[in-house]
Amino acid sequence: NAGVTQTPKFRILKIGQSMTLQCTQDMNHNYMYWYRQDPGMGLKLIYYSVGAGITDKGEVPNGYNVSRSTTEDFPLRLELAAPSQTSVYFCASSYSLPSEYQETQYFGPGTRLLVL
């Protein structure tokens, strides 16, 4: 299993440009998540999905959009890039909700985004 894969690894955007960050998992996980991590900070949840066709906002959704057409893929869209979106973006997935027996949330390697 490749686990959670993300592309691209690094991208520089100009203000106002748009882009899609790709995330794919091959573990047949139902739940997928997008987080951002700013320097010296913990991760903050942007959006999450509990299954194909179902998405919901997290703590910091403004400026982003997501879709979930398949179980494997959960792309994150930036429509009008702003300097405040300079960050490292992590995708994560889990098979089920947290439980006494089930570990949760495995992360991809991240996409570093710089908006100038």
Added chain:
Amino acid sequence: QKEVEQDPGPLSVPEGAIVSLNCTYSNSAFQYFMWYRQYSRKGPELLMYTYSSGNKEDGRFTAQVDKSSKYISLFIRDSQPSDSATYLCAMNRGGADGLTFGKGTHLIIQP
């Protein structure tokens, strides 16, 4: 008051020492507690997962949760230079709405 407080460090200790990393939290609804290890320019890697209060041991690592004090800890025995990384605590109420993270503690193990 932030939901999860974690000292960012850096914490520098000699090789072989016992390391203690801690987080406090304010939301009593948290039930699931995790420690992630993150090497520079890499994604977080799940290290320990604990449900409710109690201890869990895995090799050189021990996770403790004290829900009455809203305090969680990670102990690393016989620390190695390869343990040098940022350690993130994370927690969840049991729902699908993601994890709440601390800022992470930067740990340096000196050879």
